[in-house]
Amino acid sequence: MSTYRPSEIESKWQQYWLKNKTFKTPDDHSKPKYYILDMFPYPSGSGLHVGHPEGYTATDILARYKRMKGYNVLHPIGWDAFGLPAEQYAVKTGTHPKETTEKNIGVFREQLQMLGFSYDWDREVNTTDPDYYKWTQWIFKKLFDRGLAYESEQPVNWCPELGTVLANEEVIDGKSEVGGFPVVRRPMRQWVLKITAYADRLLEDLDDLDWPESTKEMQRNWIGRSIGAEIQFQIEGHDEQISVFTTRPDTIFGATYMVLAPEHPLVDQITTDDQKASVSSYKESASQKSDLERQELSKEKTGVFTGSYAINPVNGVEIPVWIADYVLAHYGTGAIMAVPGQDERDWEFAEAFDLPILRTVQPPEDFEGKAYTGDGPCINSDFLNGLHITEAKTEIIEWLEKNGVGQKSVNYKLRDWLFSRQRYWGEPFPIIHVNGKPKSLPESELPVTLPPVDDFQPTQTGEPPLARAKNWVETTDPETGEKAIRETNTMPQWAGSCWYYLRYISPDYDGGPVDKGQEKYWMPVDLYVGGSEHSVLHLLYARFWHKVLYDCGIVSTKEPFQRLVHQGMILGEVEYTSYEKDGKVISADEAAESKDITRVPLSESEVEKKGDRFVVKGTEISVDSKAHKMSKSRGNVINPDDVVKSYGADSLRLYEMFMGPLEQVKPWSTKGVEGVNRFLNRSWRLFFGDAEEDQFNVSDSEPTGEQLKTLHEAIKKVTEDIENMRFNTAISALMIFVNEANSWDSIPKTIADPFVILLSPFSPHIAEELWNRLGHSDSLAYEVWPNFNEEYLKSDSIEIPVQVNGKVRANITIPSDRIKDKEFVIGLAKQQENIQKYLDGTTMIKEIFVPGRIVNLVVK
RNA sequence: GCCUGGGUGGCGGAAUUGGUAGACGCGCCGGACUCAAAAUCCGGUGUUAGCGAUAACGUAAGGGUUCGAGUCCCUUCCCAGGUACCA
Structure with a gap:
């Protein structure tokens, strides 16, 4: 008997697809298009993990399905290959990151091909390829030229012991994650992108996206738009005014003190002599805390009085001005009017320092809490008294504007994007500094390639590794011939992934990042699948760049990714x-x-x-x-290579889709893999029967009604489920088909052909092999997806339940032509022995009849 | 705390949108094949009672709406992810 041997057929078909370029993206634009994108991987040294094939199989199923539905499909892959691990390896061993990266990409490519994904391998992109990052630099240049990229002194995490700057994630409790060395905050010149200029558009355009609600909500929260007022408070005895931002201007009569962030620029000016000592020591201790520490020690409020008083513009009342680190310098104006009566934080602070508390919103009678943040009529508020929050806000803002002491204002949590890293393995900036001023290089100078260096570590003075390439750093301005210094920071890993989906569209185009004609056809991405860990940063940054490119006329859509789905994590x-x-x-x-x-x-x-x-x-x-997260330390990591070796890629793909809904977190089960492998074996045997030899057991006979019904039920279910990305139930439908078909003596070819097509998106190798043995000489990749025929789904009779008072007491079989015949069905129901039992001695109250569904007899 | 999901057999999960809860797979039990085992095939499998027909109970807990609720409404609990002094 011919047995199913995945290892043989899988490599055979993988080679066939590559050799014949089966999945080359069509050039014609006559058919409808479908752009289906995976989040491209970082090619780490440890290779693919089982999480990768999950999303990648889902998109591959859709890609293969859409091709058979007559779409032109763009389904590419590439490498997000800049990044820290290759650089750290370089520091340790001296191996150039390029070498490590190339090697890892080789492994990843082989692994992906081993899983039979239908990528167009001619469109591979690699963010570390100068031909690619030329355009990353080009886009940065656009940002710079539009005033969206600027330099600024920003505090960074500097670790003197390691001689490097660390990302926030690499700092734990003020110490480096590696080695546990102390980390200090230190200001450094940084490149920053003005993403805040796009805050409103990034927020508004979320509404039209077909994304998970949770992801949209996270982005909304991250952007954090809030509407309120900015109000100016005069400082008693000074010329200066202090501006505060508040979302509750209606509570201004309850402002009993004011707080500035310790870093507020006016602190020193307004501090009185006798408060100087305590203020400066408070500022000192606040500056030494990292953001993290400030948050963690948030339980107790601290602060000191500056000695000065501000004047409340609505009533002329003098209120003390304090500094405290519960007010953040970088949000709003870095100063607040404190209204303890209606704000929990202010209440806590007022309690701690014995400051007055005045309610200006009447809490409900049974209210027992401290600060009351709910709605209610204004009290103690002069002309606002009696008004509720919304009216009071409108009223007071009008008053503030009329009196020139404040105005309506909008604030965002979103901050500008710190865009430079002090690292080697990233895109160099297309920037030179001439006479200390930054200037973008002309397009003809791109790409600015990474220079060779003898050491991948930062310099002793904390300058980035690129500073070691002296001859590279010292250059001349190509336009004026003046002496110039190259920018030595590099871009963060996000840069390359901000626009890669555009490069796939025309990977070899050299007139810009993307060919406009092609862009118009393929964009937007119809379906984007990737992990929810990228819900905010990657997806927000990419949307930002896309909008800038839209404004530049380079892309034609406002948003890059129309539909987004996150695959759930696979646990051990x-x-x-x-x-x-x-x-x-x-x-x-x-x-x-x-x-x-x-x-x-x-x-x-x-x-x-x-x-x-x-x-x-x-x-x-x-x-x-x-079930725990897979991790090396726990020893519960499943390696896809091993699974493929034991069961084949088709089984791995099938299992990962069968585990449960794509979006859900789910535990791995090796027994489950065996289960789907058994299913593939049974599918294979459908075609060979139990014959001893390699004899194909497909008949030319006409299919029976029952066989057609079985097939068309599968077609219907599989089609609907793929469309809705319910792959687990689609597979279950295939299993039901095979279970039924196994009882047939042989399978008619007219049934076998469509079944193999249904199976092919999920397990393409076995499907191609069977298709070939069914006598077809071409790949099935562009066959027509079968349509189901309602006619075949009909049956002679159906069975429906009969309830008495809502409890099922019998089932009756009704001929198909009498399904809607209420009298007949209810009559039949009443004849049932077990129904009579329950009707005896009762009065009929109501007869519920839902055709084709149920009969419910309500009695008393 | 807040936001977003979710809670169904021993396990992963189904359930046409208010109409037979537990499809499909795993596991388990029994049988066939085998000297034996594996593989494979056939049958069973929510719990309890009963030889059985059948009955009672059952979708985190409690209440409600309805002829009928896993599905809708209210209250509570638990789990996962995100976020957190953002004024």
């Missing part, structure tokens, strides 16, 4: 853990509270379910049952 296998303390087994909840416990892993057979928890078999000792 479920683990059962019991705990021991001092040699004794203890329950899981007890273990949670004690120290010095030993974890003892248990197998599934050693535990059982009792109530709503798992216990050690035969005992009352509860154990933990949980």
Whole structure:
């Protein structure tokens, strides 16, 4: 008997697809297009993990399906290849990051090809390729020329011991993640992109996107638009005014003090002599805290009085001005009017420092809390009294504007984007400094390529590694011949991924980042699939760049990604853990509270379910049952290579789609892989029967009605489910087909052909092989997707349940032509023996009849 | 705290949008094949009671709407992700 041998057929078809360029993107624009994009991977040294094939299989299924539905499909892949690991490896070993990167890309490419994804390999992009980053630099130049990129002194995390600047994620509790060395905040010249100029558009255009609501909401929160007022307070005895931003101008009569951020520029001027000492020591201690520390020590409010008073513009009342680090320098104006009556933070501060509290909104009678932030009529507020929040806001803003002491104002949480890194392995900026002023290089000078350096570490003085390439740094302005110095910072990893989806459209085009004609046809991306960890940063940054390119007339759509789906994380296998303390087994909840416990892993057979928890078999000792994130330290990492080796790529693809809904987090199960592998084996055997030889068992006979019904039920379900990305239930429909078909003596070719097509998006290798053996000489990749025929789905009769008072008491079989015949159906229902039993001695109240669904007899 | 999801058999998950809860897969139990095992095939499998027909219970907990609720409404609890002194 011919057995299913994935290793043989899979490499055979992978080679066939590559050799024949089966998935080359068509050049003609006559058909409808479908652009389906994966978030491209960072080619790490550890290779593909099982999370990658999840999203990639989902998009591949859709890509293959859409081709068969007559679309021109653009389905590319590439490499987000700048990044820290290759650079750190370079620091350690001296190997150039380029070498490491190329090697890793080779591994990734091979792994992706091993999984049978239908990418157009002629469109691969690589962010580290000078031909690619030429255009990243070109786009940066556009940003610079439009005034959207500027230099600014910004505090960074500097680690003297490591001689490098660290990202926030690399700093834990004020120490470096690697080595645990102290990290200090230190101002450095940085490039910053003015993303805030696009805040409103980034916010508004979210509404029209077909994205997960949670992702849109995260972006909205990140942008953090809030409407309020900016109000000027005069400082008693000074010329200066202090501006505050508030979303509750209606509470201004309750402003009993004012707080400036310690970094506020006016602090020194308004501090009185006798407060100088305490103010400067407070400022000193605040500056030493990192942002993180400030947040973590947020429990207790601290602050000091400056000695000065501000005048409340609405009533002339003098209120003390304090400084405190609960007010952030970078939000709003860096100063607030404190209204403890209606703000919890202000209430806490007022309590701590014994400052007056005045309610200006009447809380409900049963209100027992401290600050009241809900709605209610204004009190103690002169001309606002009686008004509710919304009217009071309008009223007071009008008053402030009329009196020239304030105006309506909008604020954002979003800050400008810190765009430079002090690293080697990133895009150089297309910038030179002439006489200390930055200037963008002309387009003809692009790309600015990375110079060779002898050491990939920053210099002793903290300058970026590029500063080591002296001959490169010292240059001349190509336009004036003046002496010039090259920018030595490099761009962050986000840069390359901000526009890669455009490069795929015309990867070899040299007249710009993208060929306009092609762009018009292919954009926007119809479906973008990737992890939710990129919900905010990557997706927000890419949208920002896209909008700038739109304004430059380079792209034709306002938004890059019309539809977005996140695949859920795949966790390790479920683990059962019991705990021991001092040699004794203890329950899981007890273990949670004690120290010095030993974890003892248990197998599934050693535990059982009792109530709503798992216990050690035969005992009352509860154990933990949980699937954990895959991690090297836990030792629960599943390697896709191993899975492919044991079961084949088709099984891996099929399993990852069968696990559950794409978006959901779900635990791995090797038994589950075996299950789908069994299904593929059964599918294979459908075509070979139990014959001893390699004999194909497909008949030329006409299909029976039952066979057509089975097939068309599968066509219907699989088609609908693919359209809605419900791959798990689509696969279940395929399984149902195979289970049925297995009972047939042989399978008619007219049934076999369409079935193989249905299977092909999920498990393309086995499908191609079967298709070939069915006598077709070409790949099935561009075959026509079968349509289902309602006619075949009909059956002679249907079975519906009969309820008495809402409980099912019998099932009746109704001939198809009488489904809607109420009298007949109810009559039949009443004849049922088990129904009569329940009707005896009762009065009929109501007869519910839903054709084709249910009968419910309500009696008393 | 706030925002967004979610809670269904031993496990992963289905359920046409208010109409037979548990499709499909895993696991488990029984049987066939085998000297035996693996693989494969056939049958069973929510819980409880019963030989069975059948009945009661059952979708985190409690309440409500309805002829009928996993699905709609209210209250509470738990889990995951995000975010957090943003005025």
